[in-house]
Amino acid sequence: MSDRVIHVEELVREYPMGGEKVLALRGLTLSIRRNEYVAIMGPSGSGKSTLMNLLGCLDTPSGGDYWLNGQEVSRLTDDALARVRNKEIGFVFQTFNLLPRASALHNVELPLVYAGVGSRERRERAVRALTRVGLQNRMHHRPNELSGGQRQRVAIARALVNEPSLLLADEPTGNLDSTTSEEIMRVFSELHAQGQTIVVVTHEPSIAAHAERVVVLRDGKLDSDTRNRAAA
Amino acid sequence: MLSCSMPIREAFRLALQSVLGSKLRSFFTLLGIIVSVAFLVAVVAVIQGMNAYVKDTMTGAMIGTNAFQVRRLPIAIGLLSDEELKAIQRRPKLTMDDAEAVRRALPDAQAISIQSGWPTPTSDISHRNNTVGDVMIFGVTPDYQLVLDYRFAAGEPLSDPDIRERRPVAVVGSEVAEKLFGTAERAIGQRVRLAGREMRIKGVTARKGRVLGQSFDGFALIPISTFEAIYGRRLTTTVSVKMRNPEEIAGAMDRAQEAMRLSRHLRPAEVDNFTIDKADALVNFWRRLTKVLFTVIPAVVCIGIVVGGIVIMNIMLMSVNERTREIGIRKALGATRRDIRRQFLIESLVLATLGGIFGVAAGWGLSVVVSQFTPLPARITGWSVAVSLLLGAGTGVTFGVYPAARASRLDPIAALRAE
Numbered sequence: 235m236s237d238r239v240i241h242v243e244e245l246v247r248e249y250p251m252g253g254e255k256v257l258a259l260r261g262l263t264l265s266i267r268r269n270e271y272v273a274i275m276g277p278s279g280s281g282k283s284t285l286m287n288l289l290g291c292l293d294t295p296s297g298g299d300y301w302l303n304g305q306e307v308s309r310l311t312d313d314a315l316a317r318v319r320n321k322e323i324g325f326v327f328q329t330f331n332l333l334p335r336a337s338a339l340h341n342v343e344l345p346l347v348y349a350g351v352g353s354r355e356r357r358e359r360a361v362r363a364l365t366r367v368g369l370q371n372r373m374h375h376r377p378n379e380l381s382g383g384q385r386q387r388v389a390i391a392r393a394l395v396n397e398p399s400l401l402l403a404d405e406p407t408g409n410l411d412s413t414t415s416e417e418i419m420r421v422f423s424e425l426h427a428q429g430q431t432i433v434v435v436t437h438e439p440s441i442a443a444h445a446e447r448v449v450v451l452r453d454g455k456l457d458s459d460t461r462n463r464a465a466a
Numbered sequence: 467m468l469s470c471s472m473p474i475r476e477a478f479r480l481a482l483q484s485v486l487g488s489k490l491r492s493f494f495t496l497l498g499i500i501v502s503v504a505f506l507v508a509v510v511a512v513i514q515g516m517n518a519y520v521k522d523t524m525t526g527a528m529i530g531t532n533a534f535q536v537r538r539l540p541i542a543i544g545l546l547s548d549e550e551l552k553a554i555q556r557r558p559k560l561t562m563d564d565a566e567a568v569r570r571a572l573p574d575a576q577a578i579s580i581q582s583g584w585p586t587p588t589s590d591i592s593h594r595n596n597t598v599g600d601v602m603i604f605g606v607t608p609d610y611q612l613v614l615d616y617r618f619a620a621g622e623p624l625s626d627p628d629i630r631e632r633r634p635v636a637v638v639g640s641e642v643a644e645k646l647f648g649t650a651e652r653a654i655g656q657r658v659r660l661a662g663r664e665m666r667i668k669g670v671t672a673r674k675g676r677v678l679g680q681s682f683d684g685f686a687l688i689p690i691s692t693f694e695a696i697y698g699r700r701l702t703t704t705v706s707v708k709m710r711n712p713e714e715i716a717g718a719m720d721r722a723q724e725a726m727r728l729s730r731h732l733r734p735a736e737v738d739n740f741t742i743d744k745a746d747a748l749v750n751f752w753r754r755l756t757k758v759l760f761t762v763i764p765a766v767v768c769i770g771i772v773v774g775g776i777v778i779m780n781i782m783l784m785s786v787n788e789r790t791r792e793i794g795i796r797k798a799l800g801a802t803r804r805d806i807r808r809q810f811l812i813e814s815l816v817l818a819t820l821g822g823i824f825g826v827a828a829g830w831g832l833s834v835v836v837s838q839f840t841p842l843p844a845r846i847t848g849w850s851v852a853v854s855l856l857l858g859a860g861t862g863v864t865f866g867v868y869p870a871a872r873a874s875r876l877d878p879i880a881a882l883r884a885e
């Protein structure tokens with residue numbers, strides 16, 4: 235096993251649509267190393283979200299292979315995938331996806347609950363994760379008592395709390411204004427500086443500019459893969 | 467990777483939170499279970515209460531212990547069909563000759579009495595300005611006082627000469643004496659008006675207590691000869707026989723039957739035109755009644771529980787539907803199918819068990835109300851409470867399986883996209 239966190243080869247994902255099939259990914263090959271910070275761009279419908287769902291083990295490919303940290307995960311069962319998501323992956327969504335009736339703290343504790351961590355350790359680690367994203371003063375607020383940027387920070391804290399080897403974010407700033415977006419991107423840059431491997435999907439070049447490497451998809455295929463000269 | 471599973475305690479906490487989060491909805495969801503369980507607990511409590519009373523007091527107080535009766539009609543007359551009833555309506559009254567025949571056949575009996583039967587007439591008893599209303603008047607022979615084991619608080623029992631000479635004398639229950647004269651002693655020798663006649667109180671019995679809210683001390687015993695002079699001979703005149711030991715009863719009943727058939731000149735082919743009933747005929751009657759109740763109750767409770775269970779299943783399906791996104795989030799964060807299944811199963815278990823608990827509480831309250839405001843006694847039994855709680859929990863699990871399985875099989879991406 236090298237230091238490759240992600241290796242996908244000839245990845246295919248087709249969706250049945252009526253009698254036909256929609257090919258969302260048509261043979262994509264890509265590797266991402268530990269501590270890389272990658273932005274994925276491309277026009278709408280090019281397969282970015284499809285790819286992220288596969289990388290996040292929320293979905294399984296119709297063809298091709300996916301090795302996560304050297305483990306083949308493209309043919310695992312539902313429950314085995316759930317465990318991989320729990321241990322290896324932190325996912326940040328455009329729409330935050332927080333439990334509305336639970337406090338920030340409880341939302342962040344959730345992955346630890348499913349990891350079987352005891353309540354004391356759970357509490358400590360959740361507090362630490364929230365502190366990391368600067369929300370130590372908002373731990374007992376519910377999502378509707380927080381601003382959009384704060385909600386996304388809670389979601390980031392939740393993604394980090396299990397110390398995943400991979401942090402995935404699908405348009406994390408899609409629902410935020412530009413100032414708040416910058417704040418969130420600063421959090422990502424800090425995490426990257428601390429050694430976190432990050433993959434972010436975005437439409438905005440200014441957001442992509444924070445990454446070290448930009449991968450562009452087109453029609454479910456790799457269009458370009460470039461290194462930013464001046465990574466932020 | 468092996469420890470990836472939500473602890474049970476966490477699942478229970480979540481379930482309680484979710485159930486209490488919408489209290490009104492939970493309450494209405496549970497109405498079926500609450501009503502069924504309350505019904506079960508209350509009815510069983512009343513039956514058990516009656517059982518205890520019937521066994522402990524009623525038979526002793528009304529027929530006497532170690533006793534049987536020779537009657538025109540059976541005690542458990544309520545269980546006869548119309549035809550049977552019509553057939554036995556033609557039976558002759560019991561007479562002094564019948565009693566004499568039984569007495570001759572049973573020289574070993576401790577007591578043999580004749581007394582006026584059901585329905586017992588009532589009369590006011592008054593002394594100067596004091597009146598006690600609705601006192602039951604029994605016309606009896608002296609042995610009746612032995613059959614019912616009456617003890618005397620004051621004075622003396624009715625005697626054979628009282629009967630022979632048709633004397634205007636009475637033995638009254640302690641309640642009558644106390645109401646009219648304050649104490650039993652002061653009642654002795656007093657003249658009272660009873661059924662329009664002047665009578666002298668010669669004895670007061672010791673307290674027997676209450677059954678079904680009815681006092682057994684509000685009566686007057688008068689010589690049967692005096693009684694028949696007032697009320698006439700009644701269709702239900704009854705002969706009571708008291709033996710010394712319970713083992714003697716079966717044999718004594720056979721001999722009494724034989725003597726009765728001889729006395730009435732029945733041919734071998736003819737059926738008895740009288741009935742010999744033991745004290746436990748009443749208990750048996752009651753047992754048969756409760757047996758019927760105990761087959762009806764489970765049916766009613768079952769229907770209620772099934773309806774309640776289907777309501778729970780529907781509410782749980784609705785809840786799964788409403789919380790599709792939550793399920794998606796949990797799955798995305800690493801919840802396995804088992805975690806999700808367990809979460810919803812425990813939720814419906816908690817919900818239904820709460821229904822069981824509320825049902826038991828309501829049933830308990832209902833039995834208290836019944837025993838307070840009606841003469842029916844009630845006694846809560848452990849097993850009906852246990853059965854109720856198990857029923858509640860079982861319903862929750864049974865009807866929660868399908869919604870929980872549905873929730874656990876949701877696809878995380880589709881679930882996350884739900885609104």
Ligand SMILES: Nc1ncnc2c1ncn2[C@@H]1O[C@H](COP(=O)(O)OP(=O)(O)OP(=O)(O)O)[C@@H](O)[C@H]1O
Nearest residue numbers: 249251256257258277278279280281282283284285
């Ligand atoms: N569940 C689905 N069923 C059918 N087709 C789908 C499904 N999900 C995605 N697709 C199709 O797959 C293609 C890629 O979709 P995807 O969501 O990956 O695009 P995207 O790059 O994320 O676009 P956007 O920038 O608009 O988010 C699209 O043509 C889309 O219509």
Ligand SMILES: [Mg+2]
Nearest residue numbers: 282283284404
């Ligand atoms: Mg997308």
